[in-house]
Amino acid sequence: METDVELDAAQQNPAVSPRSDDVAERLQTNTVRRGSGAILYARGEVDAYTLATWRQVLCETADASCVRGPVIVDITGLDCISCSGLAALANQANTCREQGSDLVVVSRAAIAHRVAAATGLDVRTALRNRS
Numbered sequence: 001m002e003t004d005v006e007l008d009a010a011q012q013n014p015a016v017s018p019r020s021d022d023v024a025e026r027l028q029t030n031t032v033r034r035g036s037g038a039i040l041y042a043r044g045e046v047d048a049y050t051l052a053t054w055r056q057v058l059c060e061t062a063d064a065s066c067v068r069g070p071v072i073v074d075i076t077g078l079d080c081i082s083c084s085g086l087a088a089l090a091n092q093a094n095t096c097r098e099q100g101s102d103l104v105v106v107s108r109a110a111i112a113h114r115v116a117a118a119t120g121l122d123v124r125t126a127l128r129n130r131s
Contacts, residue, residue, distance in 0.1 A: 022049075023053050026044050026049060026050050027042065027045060027046060027050040028042070028043045028044050028077075029041065029042050029043075031060070034069070036068040036069030037068075037069025037101075038069070040057065040058070040061040040071070040072065040073045041074045042073065042077055043078065044077070044078065044079060045079050046081040046084075046085030046088075047082045047085070048084065051085060054088055055088045058088055061073070062092055062099075062101070062103070070101060070102045070104055071096055071103045071104070072103075072105075073089065073103065073106070074107070081115075086115065086116070089105060
């Protein structure tokens with residue numbers, strides 16, 4: 001049960017203490033294991049409000065792949081992804097690479113490729129069109 005102090009903090013700055021049901025509405029993910037790898041499907045928004053959950057899901061998906069196969073992150077269903085969300089992808093890609101696996105980001109959206117190129121993400125991790 002939330003205390004009055006927790007409720008006051010959340011009302012003053014919703015990013016301080018997002019409610020898990022609100023985050024679940026704004027960011028939906030599904031991880032599917034394929035062989036020795038894993039595929040993460042993401043829908044919704046990756047922003048300041050959902051960033052902690054996004055980082056956690058990326059880490060859990062990479063761990064689920066047993067660091068043997070590729071980690072595929074399908075961002076086609078995202079309505080938006082913040083710079084911090086992209087940075088989390090790049091950081092997880094570096095972690096995967098250090099552990100001997102690959103993180104591949106796939107998307108049908110042309111904007112994803114332009115943003116990745118502008119931020120240098122496509123240099124650090126593979127960004128591919130989803131057919």
